Amino acid sequence: MRDNSAAWIDSPYADLTVRDAPMPAPGPGQLLVEVRALAVNPLDAIIQSNGAVMYGWLRYPVVLGEDVAGVVVEIGADVQNFSVGDRVVAYAIGLEKGRDAVSESGFQAYVAVDAGLAAALPDAIAFEDAAVLPLALSTAAAGLFESDQLALDHSHLGDADPRDEVVVVWGGATAVGGNAIQLARAAGYRVITTASVKNHDRMKRLGAEAAFDYHDPKAVERIIRAVNGSVVAGILAVAVGSADPCLRIARATGATRIAMASPPVSFYEQPRRRGLSLRRIRLFLSLGTRTALLQLRSRTRGIRPSFIWGSAIATSPVGPAVWDAYLPEALASGRHRPYPEAHVAGEGLPAVQDAIDTLRRGVSARKLVITLAR
Numbered sequence: 001m002r003d004n005s006a007a008w009i010d011s012p013y014a015d016l017t018v019r020d021a022p023m024p025a026p027g028p029g030q031l032l033v034e035v036r037a038l039a040v041n042p043l044d045a046i047i048q049s050n051g052a053v054m055y056g057w058l059r060y061p062v063v064l065g066e067d068v069a070g071v072v073v074e075i076g077a078d079v080q081n082f083s084v085g086d087r088v089v090a091y092a093i094g095l096e097k098g099r100d101a102v103s104e105s106g107f108q109a110y111v112a113v114d115a116g117l118a119a120a121l122p123d124a125i126a127f128e129d130a131a132v133l134p135l136a137l138s139t140a141a142a143g144l145f146e147s148d149q150l151a152l153d154h155s156h157l158g159d160a161d162p163r164d165e166v167v168v169v170w171g172g173a174t175a176v177g178g179n180a181i182q183l184a185r186a187a188g189y190r191v192i193t194t195a196s197v198k199n200h201d202r203m204k205r206l207g208a209e210a211a212f213d214y215h216d217p218k219a220v221e222r223i224i225r226a227v228n229g230s231v232v233a234g235i236l237a238v239a240v241g242s243a244d245p246c247l248r249i250a251r252a253t254g255a256t257r258i259a260m261a262s263p264p265v266s267f268y269e270q271p272r273r274r275g276l277s278l279r280r281i282r283l284f285l286s287l288g289t290r291t292a293l294l295q296l297r298s299r300t301r302g303i304r305p306s307f308i309w310g311s312a313i314a315t316s317p318v319g320p321a322v323w324d325a326y327l328p329e330a331l332a333s334g335r336h337r338p339y340p341e342a343h344v345a346g347e348g349l350p351a352v353q354d355a356i357d358t359l360r361r362g363v364s365a366r367k368l369v370i371t372l373a374r
């Protein structure tokens with residue numbers, strides 16, 4: 001007889017509280033995973049800091065968390081390619097509209113995940129290293145490959161002929177960016193990226209041909225020079241504030257699509273409390289103005305900026321192309337590396353809140369991971 005427990009968020013803005021949780025029952029096409037490692041994402045911090053303003057459909061108490069790695073302990077109907085006992089990494093999408101933000105979210109000992117958003121883990125990859133992948137990889141894939149984003153060709157992912165087209169990834173050291181570099185390379189594209197200087201070698205090891213420091217006021221000009229007249233197939237703007245420089249690159253290189261992972265303002269620094277503080281009003285005014293300006297400055301030049309929703313791949317052909325056809329083999333062969341490096345920030349569900357608070361203060365090329373002992 002198994003018992004489940006979860007790190008609950010009982011109401012908007014509240015700290016996480018660990019207590020018993022119902023044992024999830026895997027539905028058709030789902031796996032029940034005994035979680036051995038989970039990672040925290042900016043999304044968890046943002047939802048906790050912004051209450052009902054974000055993900056207004058959540059009915060509290062709920063469980064946050066998207067990234068898990070663990071062992072399959074039960075299999076729902078209509079699942080073919082997994083067995084009980086398999087080691088897997090999986091994207092838990094309980095927070096998405098229409099899903100169950102209790103049984104399908106990651107900050108718990110057992111979670112129900114879609115088999116289509118899970119991949120077998122080779123023995124050589126530890127659970128804590130794999131847990132860095134799910135949301136970041138899925139968001140990168142959505143931005144690069146969804147038809148309403150950069151719509152890059154992913155028909156031979158992992159086996160594609162090299163093509164002389166460039167993808168610019170602004171924010172390559174982010175979890176999303178590092179996975180985007182690897183996926184774009186796996187699809188055959190050349191990649192130019194930005195990161196702090198200390199991370200440039202790391203970016204090149206992931207497959208970027210050039211990395212530029214985003215702190216450098218001349219970074220945009222340097223990137224345009226590095227593109228050197230090649231076709232820019234698309235631009236992925238990952239970090240907060242990256243849409244403006246990406247728009248300048250698009251204008252100079254003729255790129256027509258920019259996929260943005262972040263809004264133009266940061267939702268991180270919001271104080272965790274209810275109501276419309278002056279700070280929150282300013283943030284929303286700034287969000288509205290900057291978004292409208294960006295759309296105006298882009299559309300008048302024939303450039304289409306779009307906002308990425310990482311979970312879009314759950315219901316599109318990109319999901320199976322990445323999670324099923326590409327990832328298991330790419331992890332086993334070492335062609336796709338778990339990025340960023342896992343930093344184990346604690347053990348047990350009570351450590352999750354501290355990890356979210358640490359993430360709010362900022363990380364560099366690291367993902368904060370919590371291990372769960374058995």
Ligand SMILES: NC(=O)c1ccc[n+]([C@@H]2O[C@H](COP(=O)([O-])OP(=O)(O)OC[C@H]3O[C@@H](n4cnc5c(N)ncnc54)[C@H](OP(=O)(O)O)[C@@H]3O)[C@@H](O)[C@H]2O)c1
Nearest residue numbers: 042139171173174175176195196239261262308310364365
């Ligand atoms: N839309 C979606 O579905 C979705 C999903 C996931 C994440 N996101 C968003 O995507 C962003 C990245 O998330 P993440 O988890 O990948 O982040 P992360 O790994 O926590 O990002 C940390 C990295 O950000 C880099 N960075 C900070 N400011 C930058 C700037 N101005 N330009 C370029 N790089 C910068 C830093 O690089 P250096 O260390 O090199 O300085 C640092 O390594 C967040 O805003 C997050 O909310 C959106």
